Amino acid sequence: MKKIVYSLTMLLLVTLGFQSCEDLEEVDAPSFEIAFNTNAKVGEPVEFKIKNAPNFLYFFAGDFEHQYKFRDRTNAEGTVTMSFLNSQKWGLGANATGNLSVWYSKDYDGSGSAASVNIATWTEITDRFNISTLYDFTLQESGIVDITDLADGKPIYFGFKYFCDDTTTRPSEWYLDNLNIQMDVADAPAPLTVASEDVPGFKGVDVQGIVSGWNANKWYWDSGKKLWRMRGQVKVGGEWIVNEDWLITNAINLTKVAPDKGTPLKTYSEKLETFEYTYTKAGTYTITFIANNETIHGQQEKIQEYTITVTD
Known part of the structure; x- marks a missing residue:
């Protein structure tokens, strides 16, 4: 009888012990x-x-x-717009204007090589934007341009092409800043950010010209001025050169927005x-x-x- 009572007592204590552990593990x-x-x-x-x-x-x-x-929310539908600031100076004669153009591609591979730029299909959209002719480095608004027709949910790349083939006189220099791609949606009090100068960012591609360690004749980020700069007016071996350089965004999805x-x-x-x-x-x-x-x-x-x- 004592053994039965002892066994029942131990069983009760073990049961209470398990119950206590379960209580301790319960999350309020x-x-x-x-x-x-x-x-x-x-x-x-x-x-x-x-x-x-x-x-x-x-x-x-x-x-x-x-x-x-x-x-x-990572995707939305609405009116997509693109804008940027640009300015130029120093170009003479035929090089005073027309050295900067704007393009897009949907089959560029994003690698940043000259070969990949050359084999990609690029469509020019320069005429949609205000390209600076002020000749004083005053940053000019490109205008807020509707690019909704390019938004199909697939990756797209925008390229700013600098091209100068007139070697008889001084080429121009360009500043580019504040790339901004936004979407107006019906339920938002302000446009949603799709892409900016920092996200997804740019890559410079030297297609035809001279790659220089001191940033001559190519697009580079000027850390002092805090903008993208093309110093296309630098002579090489005492001569002006034919120069083609691209500043290309990383891949952008024009229907994608930040949650x-x-x-x-x-x-x-x-x-x-x-x-x-x-x-x-x-x-x-x-x-x-x-x-x-x-x-x-x-x-x-x-x-x-x-x-x-x-x-x-």
Whole structure:
């Protein structure tokens, strides 16, 4: 009888032990609370107070490019435009104008070799843009040009071609800056960024000319002026040269846009009781908090949404 009682007691203790371990491994669902003034002013910080903050907390403010509903949007449809700044100087005679042209290709391989540029199919679109004739290095707007007809979801490359074959007089020098490709979509208060000078960036290709270690007669990034520059007016062996150089973007998908981003407010080890956010435009916004309690044993997520009205 004693043996039976002992066995039952041990079985009960083991069962309770397993139950305790399971309880310890259970992850609690987030139960945080947010307090803030639901009416705010443009330019004035909104203070958010947080009670019982979860292990991890993520914040979408609801304004442009910070909307939770667009967190996974990578493609969109709309009007695609392209613009850039350009300027030139020093060219004489026939070389005073006409050395810069704009092209696109959908079969260029992106390798950056002269051979790949030569075998690719390039279509000229120079006449869509304002190409500088000011002759004083004042950066001129190209105009915001509609290129929606080129957007088919496939990779495209844009090339800025410098070409000078008149060796009787001084060639021109060019500056290029602020490439900007954007998309206007129906539900956005401002254009979405498709590509820029930094993303996806450029490659210079010397097709016909002289590659120089000191950046003569080719496109290069001028770190002092913070723009792309072609110093085509440099003599080689005392003579002007025939020169063809391309500044070509990396591959761009004209229907691809950057997804909206939120702000990580808290990680597991951090404490968070309050934070501030400032809205720059009037409107009614949907604020979204994504909370997570997470351990090696699992995770629990909770999403809470609020509305805030911002006035001027």
